[in-house]
Amino acid sequence: MGKITEALKKVAEDRLARMDKKPQHSYVVTVDPKLTKDFNIDPHVVAFSDPASPVSEQYKILRTNLMSLSSKTKPIKTIGITSAIHNEGKTITGLNLAITMAHDLNKKSILFMDADLRKSRVHKILGIENIEAGLSEYLQDSLSIDNILIKTGIENLTLLPAGKGPKNPAELLASYRMKETLSILKNNFDYIIIDTPPVIPVTDPGVLGSQIDGMIMVVQAGRTQRNVVQHAKHLLDQAGVKVLGYIMTSVEYHLPQYLYRYM
Ligand SMILES: Nc1ncnc2c1ncn2[C@@H]1O[C@H](COP(=O)(O)OP(=O)(O)OP(=O)(O)O)[C@@H](O)[C@H]1O
């Protein structure tokens, strides 16, 4: 390694070490409350719109199961959400999980990162408008992280929006700056839930998944074939991604009335 490269690496490492020492939760900025349009959140986000519903209860079970996977020696703090193909319910599932975790009685701080740099719509689902910059700009420019984190208005939940679609999303997600960013954010939030594009059409979930603690695969019931899911799992395995589990969406339950009474 040349002397200049070595010096640059040292400067980057020193910068990272300095940033890591900053106090916990120091990066969250408050945005103008007018941006959140009085909680105009998509009703599919049931953990917010109907937290007592049987579906919301399923997200609480998921939260419990995820917590039980985590141990002191191997904590699970960075959790990606992906699926084999598009439109299986990744974003809505991820948001429901993030809100359910934010509602945790232990008051955990949750960051929802929109890392679907190709088709970002998380801020719209949360009813947040006028996003000027997000992960995409942060990875390309010398922006401060304070400028892109948004308080959602939901207690304990912060959003890192995707920003404008870049030309090279996979390269940005594979960059050293992305690793650095994850490391900084891990020190400032209890959990980071990361929305990603689907596995089969693009490489982004593989690139990102290998840098985080694991991925949850969303599978749309009655649509995505078993061999398609297996192929996606194979691609994630090849990329060194830990698959934490699977969530089925669009499942229709026909529960007898007496069961609802206990939920
Ligand atoms: N659990 C669910 N049950 C039924 N429908 C759902 C569920 N989750 C999401 N949907 C619906 O499915 C559609 C796609 O949802 P979503 O945007 O979350 O999918 P996605 O996998 O993130 O899509 P993309 O691949 O485009 O990012 C939306 O219309 C949403 O309302």
Ligand SMILES: [Mg+2]
């Ligand atoms: Mg999505």
